[in-house]
Amino acid sequence: MPETYRPEVIDHLVRPRNVGDLGEPVGVGESGDAACGDIARFSVEIEDNVLRDVRYKVYGCAACIAAGSALSELVRGKTLLDAARVSKEDARDALGGPLPAGKEHALTLVLDALHKAFEDHWNRAAGNMLVEGYGGAEADDGKTVVAAMSGGVDSAVTALLLKEAGYQVATVTFRLHDGERGSRSCCSPDTVLFARDTAHRMGLPHFTLNLKDLFQKRVMRDFVGSYEKGRTPNPCVACNAHVKFHAAAFLADGLGFHHVATGHYARVADGAEGPALARAKDAAKDQTYVLWPIPQKLLARTVFPLGDYEKPEVRRIAEERGLAVAYTPESQDICFIPDGNYRKFVRKKVAAEPGEVVDGSGNVLGRHAGVVDFTVGQRRGIGVSAPAPLYVTEIRPRSKQVVVGRRKDLEVHEVHVRDMNWFLAPEEARAVQVRYNGSPVPCEVEELEDGGWIARLAQPVMGVAPGQSAVFYSEDGERVVAGGVVARRGS
């Protein structure tokens, strides 16, 4: 690494290109590095997905000023897709080579500001769509795909496989919540930078969409609200139902792309009336249980490249192609609760109201600090001593009662399901799965007068919790007939 700046850097410092701001309507992005106090701001004017104009401002060291100038020159006039492909390495080359030791952060800083300007452009274009939830307009057919990238190995290999299969790929990372800096929780600021680097190393354009409002409204608020109502939420299901696929489709439509793809383990099979969700080749990794709410219309344009791979194969592909993500750990349960303590998370949002612990006959056995601390099927932390283990069998939020009973009291023979999303005809449903790692249980389904459905189970199952998903599978056990939300456990 050189000790001093190259002439190219000094040239950009003394004759910076594209200095300034742009008036409305444009995308504006700012990136700051708290460690050294540098700030970069980019403004972009985008018309027909072409970067008509770009302006930048920088407070910072000579490297930051020069990197901003060089980057603005690289992207000005390019199509949005080509501009979003410009990498730190491209900017470094434009500056004549490596920067002095300790100055490489300048490239990250200005690239991040540019990408935040793109992000602002998309979020302005979306208006309320990304808060209310995007309907999913249909774009022209073609071998084009927007691939969601979380920064992990699965989504990186997804993008790579699509590229190798001849797709024109654009990658996108969603900002879903204010993840903790430094943590590798999905969607944290560091993860966005990491995902961008990964995409750029594959030569792919990368975008970021800010979905924090949508995610807050459709996932996090629902998560907390469920506990208040005595239900057990599944935030991944809510995200797939309202956030991830809709946002990817929005971006695809904006770019004139057809497909959307994620790194989920699932497949898309043919059905009589359009596509049906189907189990992944790697049964242990299968994610159909959380993907059931994807509307069929969106599923029709969805690709799951990993559905045909086993997880070890995916890791091997990443290693063979030299993807730095190959060694990242498996993502955690709930992305917005990195420490996994969801009770603490809920307690911060809602005041717990104390109530009674009762048995099935209504006898008061003790007191509890709040129904939000309990889920159906829970055994620990009930705070009532009994000769045999007690389980939470029901939560009654209105009367603030937690009902406990014996293990066999958790058994149910019927499950009431609402908010169904159908892929196949109801008569094809043969079995239902009510827990993420559970096995499907043979059942018969019947529609109720109130629009809900009842599943009559061939054998009793334990711990069916309202709020969890019930996913129905076809006779071969491969295709998803429908999915829905458990309204209440039956008898």
Added chain:
Amino acid sequence: MPDTQKPHDAISAAWVKLARMTEHRVYLDHAATTPLDERVLEAMLPYLSGRRGNPSSLHASGAAAREAVEGARETVAALVGAASGEIIFTGGGTEADNLALLGTARASESARKRHLVVSAVEHAAVRETARYLESSGWEVTHIGVEADGLVDPEELVAALRPDTVIAAVMWANNEVGTVQHVEELAKVCAERGVLFHADAVQAAGRVTIDAGCVPVSTLALSGHKLYGPQGVGAFYVRDGVAFESMVFGGGQERGIRSGTENVAGIVGLGAAAHLAREELDARVRHETRLRDRIIGGATALPGVRLNGHPEERLSNSVHLTVEGVEAEGLVLFLDALGYEVGSGSACASGGHKASPVLLAMGQDEREAFSAIRITTGKDNAAEEIEDFLEAFSTAVTQLRELSPLQIT
């Protein structure tokens, strides 16, 4: 719409001017190092070519070398009002600070007396030596400075304890240029039997230093800050102050700093000290005029202010905070236009850490990163300063066009 083309035009004009100026560079970083005076070079040349002799040898060549070294010792002693026997030559200012502090500290310490007081604005040569002593069992008290960089003598007195061995406050600060009230500081220490070390690397040749009047125990000097060669320095140690050697060998320099003398370098330092003493008044007059012109011209721009004491400062030193601009870009911009200035202290700018001196003066990190140092020299011409001010204004204006920050 694109906002303005104006800055680009202005910058192009500056660039054209640069093309004309590549031959002519204006050096305004004399606090970092001064150019070697031609008369000093001439004095040194015989000892770099042809002449031979180790000052420790008995033969004629050795005696001649010894004579040259002792002659230099006398002129260096004269510069600081010392006797020649009180001057020890070293390999530079940092070594002078290290040896002066360590040598007196080790000689005077006892199990009960291991306390050192240093100011918060010391050069790293003193600061790091204090840190070393701390790691070997000493207690160190850091005393702060006022916003103008001055140490309050009362604060020094308050920091002194029965077990204090030494206090160290630099004569003049290498970054902001503030000249301390050394006489007063040294006196309060002397009255209490505490040794006093003054780093006079920047002050020597710009401020009258008289060890006969000011009761310092030790002083550090450097050759290349007063138009002498790099790699040679000296320290003064008052006659009678106990001293322990830190460099062992052939017993040169009274056994305090062993090693065959750098004869040419020492001769150069001697010549430089001689010229500094002869020309002190003229240099100070000239430098002060240039300095004040820079201060006046630069601070006329909005958001540019002077750091350090407005009057009690080195005759050649201007230290500015330029709001909304980071110093590195400004220094390189000025460099591209042919003007060489410093950003903060040379050592601090390498590591991209906020200058401890500015932080001690109560500035925040962002202010500290926006500071540049312009230090004039005896050979700068008044016209150069006018050209510099024009370039400075251009550079500041254009870098501010680039800055997303608001200038207050």
